[in-house]
Structure formats: C-alpha cells, structure tokens
Amino acid sequence: GAGVSQSPRYKVAKRGQDVALRCDPISGHVSLFWYQQALGQGPEFLTYFQNEAQLDKSGLPSDRFFAERPEGSVSTLKIQRTQQEDSAVYLCASSTQAGDYNEQFFGPGTRLTVL
C-alpha cells in the first residue's frame, strides 16, 4: 500500500516568504508527527497530532511555525516569514497509535532552502 507522502519534495523560498508543506499519512493512521532535520544532523521533533488534535507542539522553534491537521488526515506545516536558519529537511511520520511500541513510518521529506 501507499506510504507517507510529502509535497513538495523541494522548496526554495526567499527570506521573508511564507511556505506550506504538506503531509499525507498512511490511511487510517491516527498519529502524525513532524520532525526537522538540519544538514548533518539527526531529525528533531517538532509537533504531534492525535487525529485532528495537536497534543504537543513543544518542538516548534518559534511562533513563525504553525501546523494543522483539520480533518485528522492530511497535515500542513506552515512557516511564516522564512529565515535562512529554517533551511532543513522537514520529515513527516505517521503511526497507528503514538505509544512507545508503535512504529513511526516516515515520508521522504521536503527539503526547504531559504535564500
């Protein structure tokens, strides 16, 4: 079956522009996660949804970052007034549930470059 998909795969933005990154989780997966992976680093947790509820946004680096999942399926990560330090790969993952025994399945990521 289809895995987690993300679009666009690559995004170039000028500093100050707003961007929106989309994630389509595996059908039926209740939990959805966003991670940020800077160059040469491991992924870092940004936020977590259980259905449409955003239960943890502790990893969002600033109030310019906003995520939503209005119908409990597709999610969008929005970054306002992008800065060069926002350049990274943004990974989305989904799982059947969120617990420590549930595998997170990752999408291919969106590589954001801010000029």
Place this chain on the structure above:
Amino acid sequence: GNSVTQMEGPVTLSEEAFLTINCTYTATGYPSLFWYVQYPGEGLQLLLKATKADDKGSNKGFEATYRKETTSFHLEKGSVQVSDSAVYFCALKSRGGGSNYKLTFGKGTLLTVNP
C-alpha cells in the same frame, strides 16, 4: 533530557567487511532503542529495535543488543554489501510517561560500501 551519541562518519568499508557503528544514550527512565536507515532519496526506515535490557534486535543481517549497564546499542553486521550503503541513525523513545511518542535521534553515520 534524552540524548543519543553515535559514531561520527563517514565510514567506508569493502564488501564483506565487518561493520560496527557505536551508539550510546542518555535517557530518563527506561527507553526503547531503535536503529533507522535512510537510503539515498528515500525516507527513514526502521531497521531494528529493542525494548528491554539484553534484548537483541535483528533484521537483514544487522544486530544490536540493548546494554543497560553501558547505556549502549551498537549496530553490527558480519558481512556488509554494497546495497547497505546508507545513513544509519540510532534513536530512542522514552517508555511510559507523557512523551513516549517522541523519537530522539543521533546525528547519523554515513556508510559507504565499495565493491
């Protein structure tokens, strides 16, 4: 807080060589431990996991043993293949508690296997 330290790369081996990638962790409580692999152009994939002390995770010829006394989870393979060339990430999730869904990753180790 939680953290993962893994062997810096890159690692370059010849086909059929023995592989070890070291991983140590710091965690509150008693975490679950994981190795993820990222092939070029693809998303992160779970390679193996272990959920309690002395457990051995294994998959595709790779193994790692959960060593609580040394807080380590080293990845090993007896005979690598060219197709094993990828970036390998060690990761953990806290067990129980309120944030048992967050994966904490190491920085990744790039492995290149030459024919």
